């Protein structure tokens with residue numbers, strides 16, 4: 498049984514991924530990391546709804562998003578914003594590769610990504626999801642499976658009830674503060690946009706539980722873990738808002 502010394506007191510009962518990651522990063526196990534990244538590009542409006550932005554908006558805001566012409570010059574995030582995004586991308590890759598090495602990450606099945614249309618895993622290595630009717634699509638940071646993998650050759654068939662969606666958020670330690678692990682009500686109130694985001698991922702994928710892991714950037718590299726369960730009322734609300742907004746915008 499691994500021990501987590503000083504970290505134990507900060508990991509509430511029930512945390513799944515946080516103690517495994519802490520144990521991995523503090524163990525003597527070899528870890529080679531190869532990172533390929535580029536300067537983050539601006540995302541231009543594409544007429545689709547995105548889980549990171551839209552599920553918590555009102556119908557009116559969604560209609561505005563759909564009907565307003567894209568800005569001539571996208572919002573400039575400047576040096577600080579771009580460096581934050583780039584470092585966040587690097588930390589995502591560190592954690593992703595650690596989860597792969599821990600054999601927690603469910604591999605992408607070779608084929609065409611339903612979100613971006615690129616060949617997987619060569620050109621897109623993330624789990625994508627989309628729903629044409631509500632014009633919503635996106636990529637997940639990962640799908641996790643705990644315990645021994647299902648028998649048989651790859652691509653293995655994972656039972657849906659044993660799968661967890663996974664989303665990693667990099668954040669300043671000071672913002673994380675004394676946020677408690679594993680308190681979904683706290684998480685929903687403190688970070689509603691993130692709660693809606695993972696509800697939308699569950700609506701799109703059929704997953705019914707999700708782990709959100711916050712990673713504080715810089716000393717002391719805090720981690721917080723939250724588990725979010727599927728809320729069918731939220732899913733219905735998103736669906737209705739999206740369909741109504743598409744209708745009002747003349748896109749359905």
Ligand SMILES: [Zn+2]
Nearest residue numbers: 610613621625
């Ligand atoms: Zn993709």
